[in-house]
Amino acid sequence: MNNFWTTFTHTASRRIKSKSFIFATGIMVVLIIGLLNLNSILENFTSDDDELVSSIAVVDNTDSDGEYAEMLASMEEGAFEYIHFTYGDVNDALEEAYDNNYDYVLAISGESANMEAEFFGEGTDFTVAQEVNQDVQRVKETLVTTELDLNDEELAMIFNPVTFIENSLSQNGEMQTEESHMQAYWMVYGLVFAIYLIVITFGSMIATEVATEKSSRVMELIVSSINPVTQMLGKILGIGLAGMVNLAALALAVFIGSTMSGDDFITTIFTEVIDYSLIIYALVFIILGYFVYGGIAAMLGALVSRAEEVNQAIQPLIFLAMIAFFISMFGLNAPETTFIQVLSYVPFFTPQLLFLRIGMGTVPVWEVTLIIGILIISAILINILAARIYKGGVLMYGKFSFKTGIQQALKLSKKEN
Amino acid sequence: MTLVINNLKKRFDEHRAVDGITLTVGKGEIFGMLGANGAGKTTSFRMILGLIDPTEGFVTWDAERLSYKRTKLVGYLPEERGLFPKLTVKEQLIYLMRLKGMKKPDIIREIRHWLQRFQVPEYENKRIEELSKGNQQKIQFMAAVIHKPDLLILDEPFSGLDPVNADMLKEAVLDIQREGTTIVFSSHQMNNVEELCEDIIMLKHGKAVLQGNLRDIKRSYGMKTITIKADYELDFLKNIKGVLNVDKNKDGAAINVESESIAEEIFKEVANSGFVRKFEVEEPSLHDIFIDHAGGDSDE
Known part of the structure; x- marks a missing residue:
């Protein structure tokens, strides 16, 4: 447990303290605050240029x-x-x-x-x-x-203006007025895209980090002190924490930016348009999706010997995430089709597809629970398998190949007597 | 506290990487593990460390298997050197030693102590990629010993070092031994093994071809080396039965013979041929024994 924390904090702090992380986050924060205050900034410029009132x-x-x-x-x-x-x-x-x-x-x-x-x-x-x-x-x-x-x-x-209220015809359903449909559409679109981006960015981050440690050969030294499985989890969670810090910084930027601007339009978006229960679902799916994809990414990273081979190794994972993304783009217009419903049970697609179904329609509670249950169990199973391959993979050097690589890794990590 | 390896075997499919080695290393001893590349040294080390499980047999330290719970007892210098290239000396040693259960202030104190000892105190905040290979090796060595392990495994500790640094490291190894640490090490440089080890094992294709006390091995070894310094051709000695090889150098030759009795015959032959400035019969060097046993098809 101690070593888990050591690796977790080491990974997270190295990433958060790195210049690229600080710059990227800083630029995003400035951009967000800037965009939200675009109006007042532009006004400042124009009034500076010609102070004369027409x-x-x-x-x-x-x-x-x-x-x-x-x-x-x-x-x-x-x-x-x-x-x-x-x-x-x-x-x-x-x-x-x-x-x-x-x-x-x-x-x-x-x-x-x-x-x-x-x-x-x-x-x-x-x-x-x-x-x-x-x-x-x-x-x-x-x-x-x-x-x-x-x-x-x-x-x-x-x-005095007319008070205009929209109501739903069905009893417990959400009203599907044109406006609310479009709101949900854009929110789901945005968050599905966010899930996709987060999964592939942080997935490749994990794989790169593992491969870098392998290629610099420091891995053998590390795994002589810490169980590779513990190390892998520490790494996945450490990078996950860095990702969360990044997200939190962006959320804070949105908050600061909208408060500074005081613009009615923006305030309305944040207080009325955004459905916060959807955001919570999105967070849950981001986290679970991160574990599914992160475990595989760590495993793939452990199979390569050189950092340059990482891209080749994680290609299948990226494709999987892309397929999930494209299916959800299609599903946005047809969330109730059987096709989407069935695919939302597949762990690799669940984060995006189930989220889309929840966002665009109504999914019974039992189904949500069942699918999330399946997702959690498969995340655990995937990580157990990944850990076994990882354990052997980190000791293995040679030309990269999926089939022989995985076979060899399993052989090396084989539990004997 | 002894290291016991009993009938240790590791098979990868049909390939027998390690094929039944048995040995015991007592507390405070330095034990040498020799063998050509691919003889099974690294696989054995990995099994001692518990990184991979043996197919058969077992390894115990202090009567128990080494597991991650007891990782702080062990120090390891892998054959393939590797540290975090982008981290400073201090940063990475802090991480690696915290994995061994040390506290940060203790680690920093030890880092300074060792950098001082290796005469490179200015490297504390330098990134590894900025250091020369030899200096990286000093840091690598520190990563194996700072936590004062009971058992130290050094895989090729002296390769790539200049003589001054090699001596510095050798001194350090001996000091650590004096403090009671048990050391297992492998090397291709036989003179280092001869200087440091009392007991050795020599591996070939995963099997022990030679094992025991180094002095006994050398004494009882049939083969002898004769050093001759003479001003004339010594090639004709090749024709004498029992001469294994004649290695000519600029003022004579080193000749390996099967047994001491052949030496007599050679002595007569050279005496008949002319003046001899030196004629000496020596026990074989470990180098010769190594070539004799592990040589030939060394690369697998």
Whole structure:
């Protein structure tokens, strides 16, 4: 047990302290925080570049005695500076605009019931006109409601939004509105991809680490002090811990980034759109999948003699993960098909396929329990077999071949008398 | 505390890697295991360490099988040297020695002690890949002895070392022996074996072809070596019956003969031929015995 901890902490700390790990995690963290705050960052840049607020000359030809123009000019929170133009008509204002005294010209005319606004300007930003339109609209509403002398209740009747609730038709089912379907779809898509990435990245990490220790021949020294099986488990868990630290750092970055931005859209995503029970399932499947694939990766790493052969050795494992990934891409659109249901019992596919079935539809509790049970048992069996091959494999040097390699490894690790 | 190996066998399919060796090494002895490449030394060491199970027979240390529970009793220097190339001397020795159950402060103290002894204290924080091969070997040796094992297994400890470093390591081995450690080692350099070992076993195809006290073996060995220094051709001695070979050198020849009685005949022959500056009959060197027994089809 002691040696397990020694190997576990040694593996994890070496990885976490390594420059590549720190850099990769750091860059990801900065990227995530940056992306979540993209809006405010861009705003900073634009306001730095031209601090001048665009000025708009307002020519008021309405029957309100210039009240519209005054009202617009008194608006403070807008993105523009409205200036009541009183030195002539629209043409005079346009002249001044040509001389660059104003950026835009807005001419309003008519009465409240039938108001017309004309906007003159140039440039590529189509949102300017929209915003000006909104400003005029708002000013009109304010002026008209004051004119009508409405009380707060009456105002509320007009302006309060409608409360809109979605409900499911079936009793305990989840409602499958278009929106929630798409939410689940993208979440499952993202997490299936995450499972795939994690399994192959950390799988090859394990195999590489084992092969490196073998090729530097330090392995023989290590296994003279520690049972290879203990060492293998320490290694798998150590790298797993490093992976978890990585994930935790990214999650923290998401949290910091979304808090910093304070953007409604992002906050809504995190509080309402994301289904946290799915995230927990994803974590469970990531961990179990990691054990299934990690055990095999360690075994394959032990079969090669040189670090350069690792890629060749773990190819079948990567293919397996890829097949699982492609099947899930298909399954996203047909989670209830028998094909997907049957395949979700196969341990190599369970993490992605069962997760997909849970995410996209409803799977009875007994089935979830049964499949996870099968997954756990096969993870244990795979690791026992992997450990036996690993035990012999680490003492074996020569040209890499699956068949003879595994045979030889089993022969070397054979338990005798 | 003795190491007992009894009728140890290891078969891989039809290939008999180790084929029934039996030996006993007492506490504080240095025992030499000799044999050409592929004779079964490394497989025997791996069975002593418990890395692989024997097909037949057993190995005990202190009347019990060596298992991972007793790993701190054993130190091992494998034939294929290997350390973590990217880790510093200190980092990897801390990891390897913690696996032997040592505490970090003790490890650091011992590392400094040994680096001092090997006159390379500046290597403490150097990465292994930055060190020369000979210096890597010193670190490798430290990885086998820092935890003060009761049983030390050294597979080819002196290969690749210059004479100065080889002597330094030899001194260390002897010191460790004086502290009571039992040492089993293998070497291709017979002079090292002659210097260090009292008892030896010589393996060929997994079998012992020679075994026992080194001095007794040499004394009772029929073959003798005659060293002659003379200024004329000694080739004609080849024709005498009982002469095994004539190894000419720049001022004479070393001649192996079947028994001492042949030496007399040779003496007469050379005396008739002319002046002889040196004529000496010696016991054979271990080198000659090794060639005699393990030579020939050494590479399997």
